[in-house]
Amino acid sequence: MSVHVRNLTRTYRKGKGWRPKGEEVTALAGLTLDVPTNEVHGLLGPNGAGKTTLCKILSTILLPTSGTAEVLGHDVVADADKVRPHIGIVFGGERGLYWKLTARQTMRYWAALYKIPDARAKVRTDELLSRLGLGDKADDLVETYSRGMKQRLHLARGLIGDPKLILFDEPTTGMDPVAARDFRKLIVELRDEGRTILITTHDMDEAEEVCDRVTLIDKGRVLATESPRGLAEMSGLHRWVEAETALDVTGIPGVVDTETRNGLLRVKTTDDRAARAVLDFLLDNGVRSVHAVPPRLEDVYLDLIGRRGMEV
Numbered sequence: 135m136s137v138h139v140r141n142l143t144r145t146y147r148k149g150k151g152w153r154p155k156g157e158e159v160t161a162l163a164g165l166t167l168d169v170p171t172n173e174v175h176g177l178l179g180p181n182g183a184g185k186t187t188l189c190k191i192l193s194t195i196l197l198p199t200s201g202t203a204e205v206l207g208h209d210v211v212a213d214a215d216k217v218r219p220h221i222g223i224v225f226g227g228e229r230g231l232y233w234k235l236t237a238r239q240t241m242r243y244w245a246a247l248y249k250i251p252d253a254r255a256k257v258r259t260d261e262l263l264s265r266l267g268l269g270d271k272a273d274d275l276v277e278t279y280s281r282g283m284k285q286r287l288h289l290a291r292g293l294i295g296d297p298k299l300i301l302f303d304e305p306t307t308g309m310d311p312v313a314a315r316d317f318r319k320l321i322v323e324l325r326d327e328g329r330t331i332l333i334t335t336h337d338m339d340e341a342e343e344v345c346d347r348v349t350l351i352d353k354g355r356v357l358a359t360e361s362p363r364g365l366a367e368m369s370g371l372h373r374w375v376e377a378e379t380a381l382d383v384t385g386i387p388g389v390v391d392t393e394t395r396n397g398l399l400r401v402k403t404t405d406d407r408a409a410r411a412v413l414d415f416l417l418d419n420g421v422r423s424v425h426a427v428p429p430r431l432e433d434v435y436l437d438l439i440g441r442r443g444m445e446v
Contacts, residue, residue: 135168135169135170135171135207136173136205136298136330137167137192137203137204137205137299137332138168138203138204139167139188139192139201139203140166140201141165141166141200142166142167142200142201142203143162143163143164143198143200143354144160144161144184144187144191144196144198144354145158145159145160145161145199146158146161147159161184161354162187162191162198162199162354163184163353163355164354164355165188165201165351165356167188167356169330169332170330171298171328171330172325172328172330173330173331173346174321174322174331174344174345175330175332175345175346175349176341176344176345177189177334177335177351178338178341178348179351179352179439180352180439183352183353184351184353184354185303185334189223189334191203192205192221192299193217193223193301194218198210205217205299206220219248219295220295220297220298221297221298221300222294222295222297222299223292223301223303224288224289224292224300224301225303225304225305226285226303226306226308231276231284231288232276233275233276233277234275234276235275235276236274236275236276237263237268237272237274237276237279237287237290238263238273240287241255241258241263242255242256242259244291244295245259248294250294255294260272262293262294263290266286266289267286281308281309281310282309282310282312282316285305285306285309285313286317289317289320298329298330299329299331299332300330300331301333302321302331302332302333302334302335303334304335304336305317305335306335314337314340318340318343318344321333321344322344325346333345338430338431338432342362342430342431345361345362346361347359347360347361347362347364348360348431350365350434350435352438362431365431365434366428366434367428373405373409373426373428374400374402374427375400375401375403375409375416375425375426376398376399376400376401376425377398377399377401377416377421377424377425378397378423378424379416379424380394380399381399381415381416383399383412383416386408386411386412386415387411388403388404388405388408388411388412389401389402389403389408389412390402390403390404409426413426
């Protein structure tokens with residue numbers, strides 16, 4: 135098990151620096167979570183749900199108030215020095231990069247922090263920058279990089295220590311669609327190399343595409359953990375049937391609504407049984423281009439958490 139968390143709680147008081155501390159805020163409220171080795175696991179939830187707090191605790195940046203968290207069998211508090219060499223942290227956006235350094239200098243700086251010998255650091259830097267398409271820009275200043283290039287440098291930096299567990303915090307924020315697609319492919323490649331990936335994201339399509347399982351978090355608590363498809367099947371939300379037909383299906387029990395667009399009939403049904411009845415009716419009447427559509431992860435998310443969770 136790469137991540138083993140039990141009854142994890144983190145509280146703090148509002149107010150920074152010299153300002154008087156105000157009310158107590160609970161970021162994590164008895165959270166329990168397991169992430170098996172060699173899995174891409176998504177953390178989904180609204181702003182303030184506790185996703186980043188959990189990542190900070192797992193990376194030994196933040197101490198929990200109570201409860202336990204283990205990474206690769208090591209307690210993040212008692213064995214922090216044994217955890218750090220085996221984790222990589224990849225942020226979204228501009229955080230964690232120094233604009234007046236080159237990519238090569240950035241990598242060597244982080245290699246030094248990981249106490250990687252110079253010879254190995256040089257080889258590792260060249261390997262990673264080349265793999266991530268930055269080899270010909272290795273000696274350019276970071277300030278000249280595009281958003282997608284900066285994110286690839288973030289990933290290279292996070293991999294410098296050859297980590298077994300990688301924590302991604304909103305990694306594709308602000309990326310254009312092509313850069314985001316390429317980044318998702320890299321995440322899957324890392325999983326296939328035997329690494330474990332924990333990723334926080336607001337992008338439901340991203341989670342469906344790359345995550346083996348997802349955990350929905352709200353107000354510091356776990357609402358559900360399952361594969362994206364499994365969550366949809368468990369949700370009890372309306373099922374849809376799509377078919378290329380003009381047939382009238384409104385009289386079939388369990389049909390909630392219908393709409394037709396560009397010759398495609400979309401039928402909203404109450405459950406799997408009703409969807410099956412619609413499918414059978416259409417097939418019996420000679421319609422061949424027909425299929426059932428389960429709820430998408432975004433539908434499940436909105437049902438469990440509400441639209442406030444989509445406000446990024």
